[in-house]
Amino acid sequence: MKKYYIVFMLLVMSVSVLTGCGGQTNGTADSKIKVIKIAGVNDAKPFTYLDENGELSGYDGDVLQAINKKLPEYKFEYSAMDQSAMLLGVESGKYDIGTCHLYKSDERAQKFLFPDQPSGFSDLKLITKKDRTDINSFADLVGKKLVPIPSNDARYNIVQEYNKANPDKAVKLEAIESLGSADTFKMVASGQYDAAIYPAPAFESVQKDLNLDIKLAGTVAKVPTFFVLNKKDTELKTKIDQALKELEADGTLSQISIKWYGEDLYKK
Numbered sequence: 702m703k704k705y706y707i708v709f710m711l712l713v714m715s716v717s718v719l720t721g722c723g724g725q726t727n728g729t730a731d732s733k734i735k736v737i738k739i740a741g742v743n744d745a746k747p748f749t750y751l752d753e754n755g756e757l758s759g760y761d762g763d764v765l766q767a768i769n770k771k772l773p774e775y776k777f778e779y780s781a782m783d784q785s786a787m788l789l790g791v792e793s794g795k796y797d798i799g800t801c802h803l804y805k806s807d808e809r810a811q812k813f814l815f816p817d818q819p820s821g822f823s824d825l826k827l828i829t830k831k832d833r834t835d836i837n838s839f840a841d842l843v844g845k846k847l848v849p850i851p852s853n854d855a856r857y858n859i860v861q862e863y864n865k866a867n868p869d870k871a872v873k874l875e876a877i878e879s880l881g882s883a884d885t886f887k888m889v890a891s892g893q894y895d896a897a898i899y900p901a902p903a904f905e906s907v908q909k910d911l912n913l914d915i916k917l918a919g920t921v922a923k924v925p926t927f928f929v930l931n932k933k934d935t936e937l938k939t940k941i942d943q944a945l946k947e948l949e950a951d952g953t954l955s956q957i958s959i960k961w962y963g964e965d966l967y968k969k
Contacts, residue, residue, distance in 0.1 A: 736776050737937065739765060740796040743781035746906050747961040748802035751781050760902075760961040761800040761928075764820050764945075767953050771944040775937075788812075791931050798937075799929045802900065804855030814932050818945035819925030821958065822966040824901040825856065827918040828889050836896050837919030839863050842872045848888050848897035849877035856898045859922050882907045890915050902962040923966065 741749035741757045752758040757765070757779040769777045782790070784801055791799035792812050802823060805815050829836045836842060839860075850857040857876065864871040882903070888894045890913035904917055930938055948954050955967045 734774060734776050736778055737798065738796045739777055739779050739798045739800065740787040740790050741779060741781045741799075742784050742787055742801035745784075745801050745903075747902050749781070749800060757781055760821060760957060761802065763957045763960070764948070764954065765798075765800065765928075767948050767957070768941060768944045771947060772940055775940075788929070791929055794931050794933065797931055797934050802903075802926045803929055804924060805927050806853065806855060806858070808853055809929065812932075813929035814934060814938050815927050815929060816938050816942050816945065818942045818949075820928050820945065821926045821954070823924045823926050824920055824962070824964070824966060825859065825898055825922045825924055826901045826904075826920050828886065828897040828899050828904070828915050829895065829918045830889060830892070831914050831916045833895075833918070839867070839872055839921055840870050841919075842896060843870050845873075845895040846893075847872055847874065848885050848894045849875035849880060850898065851879055852876040855924055859924065860898070863921075883911060886911055886913055886915055889913075 739757070741759075741761060743749075743751050745759070747759050749757060749759045749761045756762075762779075765777060765779075769775060780796070787796070787799045787801065790796040799813075800820070802821065803809070804823070809815075827836055827838075827842075836845065847860070850860065857874070860872055860874045864874065882899070885897050885899065886907060889897050896918070898921060899917075901917055901920075908915065928941065930941075945954075949967060955965045958964065958966045
């Protein structure tokens with residue numbers, strides 16, 4: 702009898718050990734999920750903003766959520782702030798990813814890691830007074846006044862590239878240190894300048910508050926936009942590139958573009 706009792710206890714102990722190992726395995730699997738800290742801009746609708754639940758929303762927010770579904774080994778955690786704080790936070794390593802419809806520039810590439818794949822596109826259009834029908838392209842700006850553009854802005858580079866390619870139809874380009882959206886719009890509405898270049902999806906959110914005598918005219922460029930990553934996050938960059946390729950191929954990015962911009966910027 703004593704022999705059988707010993708065998709029985711050994712079996713019980715074996716089951717306990719196996720059960721305990723199972724619990725440790727699950728715990729280990731959970732601990733392998735890496736938290737990725739993401740910083741967005743808190744008031745840049747339709748690109749990024751905080752919704753009524755305090756969650757990061759907008760085009761970039763939806764794209765990040767779609768990426769996270771492709772990368773279950775990561776848990777994305779979101780914060781929102783102004784753009785300067787966001788960029789400083791990513792550069793310092795406080796955040797892994799920064800986002801707000803960002804253009805790539807040589808200056809930014811020195812500080813941040815950019816994915817190879819864009820997260821979206823910016824439809825850059827001309828803004829004119831409502832009664833103007835004569836300005837719909839770069840060529841139409843010859844002899845006219847374009848609102849100044851910060852020299853570190855991708856829009857400045859786009860005009861420069863056009864001028865290099867079209868020296869006989871060059872646009873007069875003025876640089877400025879900084880210029881807000883509202884002031885840009887007012888310069889056109891007042892007639893001080895004939896036109897401005899501005900991302901079309903962001904036009905309505907500014908114009909609805911100002912209600913100026915201006916409109917969107919023709920498209921001058923479709924510019925890729927990107928997330929920025931801390932320089933150390935090379936593995937994350939590779940995985941985001943693959944996820945973005947898949948999301949473009951299966952039509953997800955087109956759907957998100959239509960939802961937030963009213964047009965499919967991925968349409969060839």
